[in-house]
Amino acid sequence: MSNRNNQANKQAARERLRAERERQAKKERTRRQLIVGGAVVAVLAVAGGIGLAVVNAGGGNGGGGASGDVWAKAAKAPLVKPANTSGTGGTAIVIGKPDAKHTLSLFEDARCPGCANFEQKVGETVQKDIKDGKYKASFHLGTFLDANLQGTGSKNALSAMGAALNVGPDAFLEYKQALFSKEFHPDEAGPDKFADDSYLIKVADTVPALKGNAAFQKAVKTGTYDRWALTVSDAFNKVKDVTSTPTVKLDDTVLGTDTPQGKAAPSDPAAFTTMVDKAMKS
Structure with missing residues (x-):
């Protein structure tokens, strides 16, 4: 669960990054004692410190950040509003x-590890329910973790999701699922991979409707939907x-279990379905 607009959370995120760098540095010092060769030592010495700097060094819109x-x-x-959006500003x-009687609202941030956990475990159930007409889904996407963790990956990934949405709703759903997958979702304490357009396009190549899609790739590289993402x-x-994210609602009912930070979204498909069914009856 990621709290938004929370100074304590920002500080905690910075502390996690600092602790991770210290852990890597300690690991590298041990490795340097075992490895002979100045060039190798030099590489290891800087490895732990380049994470965020590398992704912010490239040129272009997200070409490395x-x-x-x-x-x-x-x-x-x-x-520029993507197709398949509505409302003020798209x-x-x-x-x-459209005739689904209920609405599932999902509040997520592309860099949120809790959102990734939810999507990896419950995402397929959500997509099946949407196709079955059990409910329609309303997606609310934030970028507050760019401030909490430093970087621009949340904004850049959201812009790319806009390009996918312009291709079609199914492309958007499949691309969002891929971004949150175990294979592609960045580690919270690691490099801001979503700030790199080439990485976002690499993920998109796993989605049939986006693979080799020149219009999609151009929109990502030129930032067609950057203003829309903001x-x-x-x-x-x-x-x-x-x-906090993820927050999941069925109509006006927040789904999840109580925690000091609020409701923790269900991370089990069966529990999710039980909560949805209960909310539908209330």
């Missing part, structure tokens, strides 16, 4: 049968009763 200047320009650029992302993120920030 979109810079603050790029996103400052995006905030002033014309708004911030409403609703997928499913607009969607701003709409997420204005939701008052959501303080």
